[in-house]
Amino acid sequence: MNLMNWKNRLAAVTTGAALAMAGPALANPYEKYAGTTLVISWPALAHFNAAEGLLEEFTEETGIEVEVDALQYLKLRDRQLLEMSKDEGEYDIVSWVVMWKGEYVSKGLLTPLSQFFTNGALVDPEFNIDDIADAYLQNGGVVGGQKGYLPGKSGGLYGLPFGAETSILAYRKDIFEEQGLAVPTTYDELTEVMTQLDAAGIPAMTSRGKTGHQVTAGWLLHLAPMGGKIFDDQWNPVINSPEGVKAAEFMRHVVQTGPTGIETFGFGEAAAAFLQGDAALYLDTLKIAAMSRNPNLSTVDGKVGFALHPTDVRCGSETGGFAIGIPANSQNQEAAFLLIQYLTNKAGDQRMVELGGDPIRHSTIQNNAGQFTEYPVVAEQLPCADPDWRPLIPEWNELNIDVLGQALTRVITTNDPIQPIMDEANEKARAIMEREGYYKWAAYRQGN
């Protein structure tokens, strides 16, 4: 009896983790965390709305409760930063747009996933991380490699892709047939098709165009295939390069031949214009494919064809979308890891496709290629996804919104010559990089 009491007391003061190790092995890796409530912050996008179904299945299977705080995606960052900078934040899992990863990690707000991948009790041996499309994994999850955001040996894994994406071309098969148009494979052909559609009185291509992040995203989509970059290898901005100006000229052409209101379109409005039949072309995220099949969003289901992102001097499609990870101040990190693993393992990825979301794994794309016409296109597009599509440095946010987002608004809302606008933006970008100390090493070397 006494001995039992003593044992009980010992058990009471031992931490849960030690107990699990010392006691008889639990039959179920989730059992220890049953009853925990996880809070997730993620965007109110179609993929994530679909994922709520998978969360319910997770709760049923594991007994771990999940609550979701879904916000407009550009409002996520404020909220997440605020919560993650508290001593005890509200979120156990956050989903970030890939461009924020550098900032989050540099501020020390995320937990490295290596902490969990080294824990045999947590990691599913069948997880197979190599099956996840490399472009997605590197772009969303790896921080600290080359230039701080590209793959490289100094990098660490902070998140797994979920709702990650690249860009493809979606077009209205019926309109193309009616007008006798061929699906464009190059930017020259695309420009020509847009002109022809416009001449026929059909709004050609929708695009994001709202001041700030949105208009910049629209422009970046064309910059990569045209061979442009934001910075050269020494962090000198090259926004005003011939490629940058050419992409801006193309943006102006998009707005002139496209549906009314591109200047106000965010991601949702740009997609809605295509899905509601107000535009013949959509060149942006592959998410459009699943959205076009959703009767709540789309009136064009069955009329949409998919093709590769047209090429100019090179093939270069976007790397973007979202990744999910665990805030450093989460109180339920291990359970959070289990959920992330559940969402991104093979079964979860397949379920996401069935629920109307987008896959991140090669195997899922292959297995479903017969069912969805865009999957073969995506499989072919992925090798072109440019990991250096935009510089995912902490300063990107300011460049994105304050510099490029303003300059490109002038490009699409005025008829001013483009070169001076881009020159001015380039100077502003340089001033920001100067202020943040990016040229210190170069100056130091020159001094020696």
Next chain:
Amino acid sequence: MTGRAIGGRHAVIAHYVALLVLAVITLMPIWVMVSTGFKNDVLVQQKEPVWFFFVPTLGNYEHIMTRGNFDGYLWNSIIVGSLSTLFTLVFGGFCAYALARKEFRGREFTANSTLLVRMVPPAVLAVPVFAMVVNFGLNNDLAVLTFFYTALNLPFAIWLLFGFFKQIPVELEEAAVIDGASPLQVYFRVLLPLMKSGYAVAGIFTFRIAWNEFILALLLTSRKTRTLPVGAAGFITDTGVEWGRIMAMGTLIVIPPLIFTFFAARQIIAGMTAGAVKG
């Protein structure tokens, strides 16, 4: 009364027509909101406006009340709105009373500073308030919000109540003081009953601001503590604005101020003109 009008009957008719036109211009956008809240998605997305004749649906209301956290938002708004109104009236009433009735050192300074801080723009508060919440680790969003709404409303409430105290004859108080009443007794027994309409006006204005405020609420609230306006803005989603739902939510937000307006229009106008119009 009408007989004196220049031009007689025609002028009166013209007068009514003019008022009617202005009323329609004023009400049109509000009606657009109310009607859109009762339309289905097809009607909402339709380019041709439908004013009156459509089959109303409660689908939008059903959606906002069952999905999402409407109950929570509503409850938060009620809590923050009523508590900040209560604090504003109690403390603002005390302050206005002292300013209106007592002679003391610093009286004029207090009066002038009160008017001055009334003008502080909410945008100026945004960053410092954010800093205070983060740096002091303030965790109770609703309490923080209630506090700042009280602070934001106090200057105007004091200003308003001051005017009402001034209208009460001093003799009443003096009589009570002679009877041996303490200052607090004078305030609660003699003045409070006479100040009902003053408190009503100040209360309406305070509640309205707390109920409608958006920027500080957006900044300070999280998942469980959002107020209705912040919740409504949440319907501007990445898949476009859900117009039917957002308008339904807008209609619900407008109901309390609407009720006040219909039952207390005269007092509200008295409040608005209190500063500008002196008898």
Next chain:
Amino acid sequence: MSIRTLSPYFFILPAVAIMFAGLVYPVLQAFYLSLFDWKIGTKFNDAPYVGVRHFVRMLTDDNVHESIWVTLRFGFWTITIEMFLGVSLALLLEKPIRGASVFRTIFILPLMISPVVVGLIWRYLFDARIGWINYYLGMIGVEPQVWLGDPELAFFAIVFTDIWQWTPFIFIIVIAGLQALPSEILEASKIDGANWWQHILFVKLPMIRSILLIALLLRLIDVFRALEVMYILTGGGPGRATELLSLHIYNRAFETQQLGYASAISVLLILIVFGLSFAILVAGNPMKEKSDI
């Protein structure tokens, strides 16, 4: 006796303490924060001290200048039009008639509803694709306009919305002022043979000039306080075409995360608003003299 002299302080203490902690302290804090380069997500203690660098930057920052210019233009157009419309309508319709209270109730509605809701309603009406305004303009042959995406049109849209919301305010307080005028003087001027125009220009308007002045100053301060309607309607765009100074501060602080710099711009805004407020105090603080009301 000492209780008698102390009691006023007991009465004002709670309110003064709350106003100090909730309004004055944050304003002082804004001054302090403007000296640091603080970013969201980092500890304030780690933020580097930058002295007056933010203020120097502000002097040459085109974005701030543009935003001030937008605010001034916005103030000029809204206040001019609102004062003109509000005062003329009030003069035309001041005569007491049956049912006036119903109309007055209607006219204060726009003032009572949430700015967020106002922004939403007009965003729907101005929408380029499904907006009612484009539809009705289309009926008279006007091409669909991207109201909220063109710098000039978006500016027009926020001015129009403000006029819709605030003209009734001017209208109502001017009517209240006119109806409070002593009728003997008005009668006297009529007997003197002043015609309708002279009567308005030389008798009525001068008599309500203090109301007009205070209404004008209150509106002017509101222009520097406004941001919620524009936040919903345009977010300040396109470019900075509708980014009033208040909204600029908000966007700086929470979109591009420059909390310190945003604080420096806040300081500028406070100075402007306090300057205007002193004008109001001079024009007449009703609490200044005990016997004033």
